[in-house]
Amino acid sequence: MELLQLQNNSLDGVVRSDLLSHDSFTNEESVFIMDFRNNNFTDLTPGALLAVPNITLQLGGNPACSASQNLSAYCNVQNGYNLSTPLPLMPVPAGCSDATCDRSRNQELNYGLLEFGSCQCAYPINVGYRLKSPSFAIYQPYADALREYLASRLFINQYQVNVSDFSWIQGPRLYVNLKIFPPNGSAEFNSSEVSRLYSQFATFNISGNRTFGPHEILFIFLGFPYNVSRVETPAPVAGLKAGAIAGIVIGVAAFTAVTAISVLYFAVKRWGLFSSVLGRRQARRYKRIKVDGVQDFTFKEMMKATDSFNSTLQVGQGGYGKVYKGTMPDGRIVAIKRAEEESLQGGKEFLTELEALSRLHHRNLVSLIGFCDDEGEQMLIYEFMENGTLRDHLNATSKSPLGFARRIQIALGSAKGILYLHTEANPPLIHRDIKATNILLDEKLAPKVADFGLSKLAPAPELDGAAAGYVSTVVKGTPGYLDPEYFLTQKLTDRSDVYSFGVVLLELLTSRPPISDGKNLVREVHMADDAGMILSVVDSRMGPYPAQCLKPFVRLAFQCCMDDTDSRPSMAEVVRELEAIWRMLPQEYTSSADNSTASVDANSMPTKSFLPYNPYVSSDIDGSNLVSGTIPPIIPR
Numbered sequence: 001m002e003l004l005q006l007q008n009n010s011l012d013g014v015v016r017s018d019l020l021s022h023d024s025f026t027n028e029e030s031v032f033i034m035d036f037r038n039n040n041f042t043d044l045t046p047g048a049l050l051a052v053p054n055i056t057l058q059l060g061g062n063p064a065c066s067a068s069q070n071l072s073a074y075c076n077v078q079n080g081y082n083l084s085t086p087l088p089l090m091p092v093p094a095g096c097s098d099a100t101c102d103r104s105r106n107q108e109l110n111y112g113l114l115e116f117g118s119c120q121c122a123y124p125i126n127v128g129y130r131l132k133s134p135s136f137a138i139y140q141p142y143a144d145a146l147r148e149y150l151a152s153r154l155f156i157n158q159y160q161v162n163v164s165d166f167s168w169i170q171g172p173r174l175y176v177n178l179k180i181f182p183p184n185g186s187a188e189f190n191s192s193e194v195s196r197l198y199s200q201f202a203t204f205n206i207s208g209n210r211t212f213g214p215h216e217i218l219f220i221f222l223g224f225p226y227n228v229s230r231v232e233t234p235a236p237v238a239g240l241k242a243g244a245i246a247g248i249v250i251g252v253a254a255f256t257a258v259t260a261i262s263v264l265y266f267a268v269k270r271w272g273l274f275s276s277v278l279g280r281r282q283a284r285r286y287k288r289i290k291v292d293g294v295q296d297f298t299f300k301e302m303m304k305a306t307d308s309f310n311s312t313l314q315v316g317q318g319g320y321g322k323v324y325k326g327t328m329p330d331g332r333i334v335a336i337k338r339a340e341e342e343s344l345q346g347g348k349e350f351l352t353e354l355e356a357l358s359r360l361h362h363r364n365l366v367s368l369i370g371f372c373d374d375e376g377e378q379m380l381i382y383e384f385m386e387n388g389t390l391r392d393h394l395n396a397t398s399k400s401p402l403g404f405a406r407r408i409q410i411a412l413g414s415a416k417g418i419l420y421l422h423t424e425a426n427p428p429l430i431h432r433d434i435k436a437t438n439i440l441l442d443e444k445l446a447p448k449v450a451d452f453g454l455s456k457l458a459p460a461p462e463l464d465g466a467a468a469g470y471v472s473t474v475v476k477g478t479p480g481y482l483d484p485e486y487f488l489t490q491k492l493t494d495r496s497d498v499y500s501f502g503v504v505l506l507e508l509l510t511s512r513p514p515i516s517d518g519k520n521l522v523r524e525v526h527m528a529d530d531a532g533m534i535l536s537v538v539d540s541r542m543g544p545y546p547a548q549c550l551k552p553f554v555r556l557a558f559q560c561c562m563d564d565t566d567s568r569p570s571m572a573e574v575v576r577e578l579e580a581i582w583r584m585l586p587q588e589y590t591s592s593a594d595n596s597t598a599s600v601d602a603n604s605m606p607t608k609s610f611l612p613y614n615p616y617v618s619s620d621i622d623g624s625n626l627v628s629g630t631i632p633p634i635i636p637r
Contacts, residue, residue: 003137004034007058012040015064017057018047033138037061044071095119106223110181112147112159123188123225124162124179127201128218131174135211139166139174146176146212153206154197157183175218194226294358295370299377302326306336315388318451325384334369335385339378354380357452360425364417366440366450385440385448390414390504394436394511394539402445404545405589407508408553410447412578414439417449418501419571422494430492434500435481435514436507480514480521485565495568502560502568509557511539522561529554549584552577 015036032054038061050057057074059065065075096119098109107121136142143163151158162179169175180197182189189197200206201217208214305326306313316323321339328334357368357380372379387393390410393402402410421429431438431452438451477486481503483496503514506521514521528537534554556577562568569577582590 004032006039007035007037007061009039011036012042014043014045015041015057015059016045016047017049018045020047020049032056034058042067044068044074050074105225107187108179108181110159110162112157112162112181113184116159116184118184120184121187122182123223124181125189125194125197125226126219126221126223127178127180128220129176129178130169130216130218131176131212131214132216133213134172134174135213137172139168139176142211149209149212150178150206154180154200156180159184188225194222198222294354294368295381297370297372297374297379297381299372299374301329302336302338302372302377302379302381304329305334309338326381332369333384335382336372337380337382360421360429360452362417362420362424363446364413364448365420366448382450385450386443387441387445389437390439390441390447391436391507391513393441394507396511401511401539401541402508403543403589404549405585406445407542408549408578408582408585410439410441410445411505411508412575412582413447414449414504415501415571415575415578417447418497419575421449422497422571428494430494431497431500432492433477433481434497434504435478436504439504478514483565484563493565494571495565498560498568498571498574499562501571501574502557505553505557505560509539509554510537511541512537525554526558529558546584546586546589549581552581552584556581 033056035058037058041059041062041064043064044057044059049055059071059074060076062075065071096109096114098121100119101107101109101121105123107123110118110120110122110124113120134142147158147161147163150161154161160181160183162181164177164179166174166176182193198220201220206215303309305328306324309322309324313325314322315325315335321337324336324338326334326336354368354371357366360368366385367383368380369383370381372381392398393400418431418434421431429452431449433451434449438449440448440450442448477483477500481500483499486492486496486499503522506512506525507514510521510525512521512524525534525537528534534550538550556569556574559567559569560574
């Protein structure tokens with residue numbers, strides 16, 4: 001155990017560290033943190049355990065901290081993820097100092113060579129490296145292992161890999177600032193080695209392992225001398241004086257520079273390559289994209305629409321970038337999705353979403369208005385959805401919770417949008433990231449499916465909506481929504497979207513996220529249903545609902561979330577079932593909803609009801625908590 005997190009609870013009493021033993025805690029590189037912050041502990045009894053330097057106790061936010069001045073060592077500790085014993089420092093040989101390095105040109109002391117008694121300044125390559133799901137909570141004990149792992153994957157020596165600093169961010173994910181140094185005896189990498197290392201990082205050609213898991217690259221910085229073109233001076237020619245040689249070299253260099261600038265100028269003038277040559281992002285060197293039928297905006301227009309990307313206009317943020325609310329010259333309110341500057345993988349997602357959206361036209365899909373591919377920037381411009389995401393309305397903090405009929409309406413509209421992707425889009429698409437935050441609501445709360453950055457071309461569908469095969473692909477998506485069979489086999493089908501949509505249906509039922517406090521929503525609702533306690537997980541803010549509609553809705557969600565792919569319904573079957581449930585709703589429920597967004601096919605026949613039509617059931621039941629472990633007793637009505 002490395003980290004014991006008990007913060008933000010209501011634990012009380014006295015922390016008796018004198019009763020804790022540390023007999024097996026002998027490894028000096030091991031670290032153990034006990035995070036007891038923000039509880040109701042009134043005192044601390046010191047003990048031998050806290051005398052061990054590798055062990056840290058955090059008590060900030062407890063009454064004990066305000067009652068005693070002797071606990072400052074435990075009460076003033078900051079974030080437990082970053083706190084632990086520091087990395088051991090290598091002894092610096094006498095006469096060796098980084099002051100001897102040319103810091104003005106990014107030259108640094110290679111600390112990896114100090115263990116060999118060598119003092120050497122060199123020019124490193126800087127890489128922002130983030131572990132997305134490491135198997136550990138404290139970094140320091142794994143510092144050497146990470147260096148060894150990266151060195152082996154990059155085919156360099158371990159002393160060439162240096163971690164200058166690290167930090168834990170929400171997830172938890174581990175950010176490390178890597179410095180890759182040249183080999184011993186060299187002050188800099190040659191150009192071919194720079195290209196090789198850059199390619200390995202930029203193309204994610206570094207395989208993961210069980211300890212460190214998947215990773216992402218935030219930036220690759222090539223400072224001096226890697227960002228400078230060097231011209232080799234020719235050897236002196238016999239018979240010429242030094243002054244003559246210098247004049248020839250200067251003349252040739254000047255002529256070459258003038259010629260290059262002239263050629264570049266006319267190339268820029270004729271082919272419009274200015275943005276790709278002098279763009280702010282040197283890592284993205286490609287021609288501006290042109291898509292028929294989609295309006296192309298300039299970077300200056302986007303700056304004006306967002307008041308220079310004012311942070312007050314930011315309405316969202318994801319792995320691809322930030323989303324801003326903007327106002328176009330004609331007064332239209334739009335959503336502008338801007339790629340992060342340091343994102344090296346954004347280009348592929350940008351192209352995927354742009355090409356997909358330009359061909360998609362359905363009232364339950366977010367409409368693409370235009371895009372920006374200018375000055376090294378990549379942006380998508382959508383219609384602005386006034387009511388945000390579905391998740392916003394399911395959160396406990398929402399001031400206007402959705403009623404049962406409205407939730408059925410949102411489920412039906414979303415299902416129709418996904419069905420269009422699977423069967424009517426040209427070519428058909430598998431979304432791959434269906435979730436509550438990717439279902440947006442307009443001013444009338446009509447749902448629209450968004451974010452096609454991870455979408456994949458689907459196999460040709462059959463007439464009934466069933467996919468003819470699968471696509472083999474690297475697993476991508478959001479934890480909690482991922483199809484378990486896709487995760488295990490990497491075989492993506494349209495039923496993978498069905499599984500994710502089933503999780504959304506359970507969110508509509510419970511208002512809980514797919515993973516909360518270590519609990520999986522699908523498993524918890526199944527447990528409640530098996531115990532006859534399905535009403536205990538229904539969102540109490542939903543208000544009354546007809547009893548006959550609840551059971552088919554729950555059954556449909558369970559069918560969508562079946563582990564076996566073939567046991568799940570197609571999206572066409574999901575739409576038909578939701579239409580049938582909509583038909584079951586009494587008129588007083590449907591009249592308050594916008595019928596235009598939840599219209600039912602006249603040919604759809606309602607399924608046979610499972611429960612009597614009356615009485616209505618109120619969802620205002622005490623608790624409304626997901627069940628885990630002990631099932632509370634059922635109180636008769």
